[in-house]
Structure formats: C-alpha cells, structure tokens
C-alpha cells in the first residue's frame with residue numbers, strides 16, 4: 530500500500546498559480562524533461578534558476594507553514610531535520626516517462642502542484658517497485674499531492690500525457706542530514722549513501738534508479 534498522502538485542490542492562491550502558469554520557459558521536445566531548480570534555505574538565502582528571489586520568498590511565506598504541518602503529520606521526527614525547501618518547476622514532454630522510484634531520502638516531504646495544461650496525466654502511485662496496484666492521482670490544475678517518502682511504501686512515477694507537455698511546481702522540504710534520516714527510517718546509512726551516489730549515473734545511462 531502507498532504511504533499516507535494528501536491531495537489538496539486549489540492549493541495555490543490564484544495570483545501565484547497564474548504567475549507560474551504564465552512563466553516563459555524554454556521550448557521542450559516531446560521526449561525531454563526540463564527541471565528548473567529554485568531553493569530557499571532556512572537562513573533565507575535563495576538559489577533560483579527560473580523564479581525571481583522575491584517571488585520564491587513570497588511562495589515560501591505563503592505555503593511553508595502548510596507544508597511543514599503536513600510533514601509533522603506524516604513523520605514528526607523527520608520534521609526536525611528540515612534545512613531548506615525546493616520550489617522546482619518541472620516541464621515534462623508529452624512522451625517523456627520518469628521510472629518508478631521512491632524519492633531520495635534527502636526529501637522529507639515530497640509535493641507536486643499541477644499547473645498546466647487543463648488536461649494531462651497525474652502522478653502514478655504503486656504498492657511496490659514492480660508497479661503493483663497502480664493508481665493515478667488525477668490531474669487537475671492547482672491540485673497539490675503530498676507525501677513523506679519511505680523505503681517500502683512510496684513508489685511512484687510520472688509521465689507525459691501523449692498530447693502536450695505538462696508543467697508542475699514541485700515543492701519539497703529537504704534535509705542535508707542523510708545519516709539521521711536513515712536512523713529514523715532504520716535503514717543502513719552506508720548503503721543508502723552509496724545508492725544516492727550511483728542513482729544519477731544509473732538514471733543517465735539506463736533510465737532506471739534503485
């Protein structure tokens with residue numbers, strides 16, 4: 530069974546939603562994905578590639594409390610490890626598929642807010658890494674989907690809809706403290722550290738992660 534999750538419709542205020550919907554981004558081919566990284570740290574420092582500094586601060590001020598309380602609800606111990614937040618924009622080409630995975634342990638809370646187009650395919654969730662009990666968190670603009678990953682019950686994937694690319698805001702609460710996450714999840718730190726190191730290469734070469 531997939532871990533506890535929450536679906537929240539109308540997550541962003543209309544002005545924020547429209548601004549993200551109207552962002553001018555690079556053209557995307559149907560088999561490509563473009564990830565625009567935007568981060569804000571606990572100390573207020575920002576690192577942005579497609580959002581203005583003031584705008585990520587505004588997003589943080591408006592939505593951090595809500596996200597943090599979701600994390601506290603899903604996994605209280607992990608909430609204490611929060612170091613920074615990501616507000617990435619991900620554009621997925623119409624024929625692009627991201628494989629089944631469970632997210633990096635550096636992610637304490639994983640969130641996605643669907644932006645555009647009107648009709649597309651939402652995140653797919655499963656009860657195991659082989660794709661058992663597939664379920665779609667259906668696409669609806671401004672719908673948010675949130676969960677806190679774990680080793681066994683957070684397998685998911687996403688893909689284009691076949692007709693047009695899709696845009697989403699990915700809102701993650703992150704930590705730098707992998708060792709403590711592993712302690713909380715009762716998993717082997719050295720193995721997980723190694724896995725996190727090799728996953729980007731596996732993905733680049735084989736389009737797979739472990």
Ligand SMILES: [Fe+2]
Pocket residue numbers: 630631632639685
């Ligand atoms: Fe993911």
